[in-house]
Amino acid sequence: MRRVVLDNDALYCLAHRGRNNDAEAVDVLRIAVEQHRLQLMATHILREEATAGVGDARKEQMASILEFAVNVPTGAFLFDISEFGQAAPGVDDATIKQLRDGITVASRKHAHDALITSTALAQNATLVSLDNRAIRRARELDVAVMSPLELLLEAGYEPTWLGAQSA
Template sequence: MRESAKLRTRLAEVEEAAQADAGRVNVLGPLGGSEDVRAAWEALDTDRQRMVIETLMTRDAPASWPRYADLPAGVRGHRLDDVSWGGQLTSPPMRRVVLDCNAVDPLVDLPGAFDVVKRAVESGELELLGTHILEEELAAIPNVERRAKLQKVLDLTRDTRTGGFLLGASALDRARLSNDFASIDALRAGRTDLTHTNDALLAHTCTVEGCALVTNEEKGGSLRSRALRQGIEVLRSRELLAELGYRARAGVIDWR
């Protein structure tokens, strides 16, 4: 299987790097040597699965290491503590997302949506990862009333360092240094303007954090399409709301 072969190659690289550290436990062998990575994953016990996920999602890992998108469906975008066995999750899982600026509008404009999001954050069902990019873009909105309304969502976020640092765009104390320049450049699509640079930093933050990106860009060459090509899970605002149980029908708001 092509996907298994690709993952085995990446796992071999991880294993080589891990073995260089005498204190690191060899946890990836069963996956790296398997013809069917998914089957090997499902055969691992809970503790071993947690160790594998922790290794694959190490924030300081080299750029060649596997990305969270290579993990079995159902594991991506959630905390390690949510993982139980075979790619299943304990209940309730925490959905973790990075917000693009355009993703905020529906969260305050759709009737009742903000209350659903706020309740999900407060209950531990949802974690919104905010960045200095989101903060700066919302602060630049000229309409004071509109800006204040959107910034209510920012108040629900956990301040998170961006997944990379780029001169002219990054805040020095709110960004991580990254050697994965190829991924960031691919997310910029060869453009160096501030819009594409900020988009790339937001999407790369999702890779580093192992979470989903929420954006409503749909046009050709959009952040959505670039992120999907990099294996990043992408949601629209309405899709996130639907996961939280929000439904709006003919002006009637309903949620579980």
């Protein structure tokens, strides 16, 4: 079973694909989860980001994906960002420092990225992201990374535009 931790960019991309491009994409993920071929993991940070700053239709689509995601604690605790009871200090301080290197206090997005990457590390899971900085940092720590499209293809998604190209 592939175990993945989604970041906000990946969730947003998957929701967009499901809403505008191909509703089958979300169904493919749901089926893969139901068949125990895939485990989607979400942190409190992802759930909070999914409800902030997007339109109602997009929130609804992201919520439909999060319905079949398992809640997991973040892999580390960062004061003033993490929620008590929803963070497991499983990743050492040196790793968190490496993930946060160069991040200012004002840069909450990068701190969120560090916590989500630490979760993938702590859960021995694949990080699903489109964020180049998060991907680079994850790879430096030997965390497996894949894009939302790679996740969909592995789950069995067959986009019509790929079929047309190979015909």
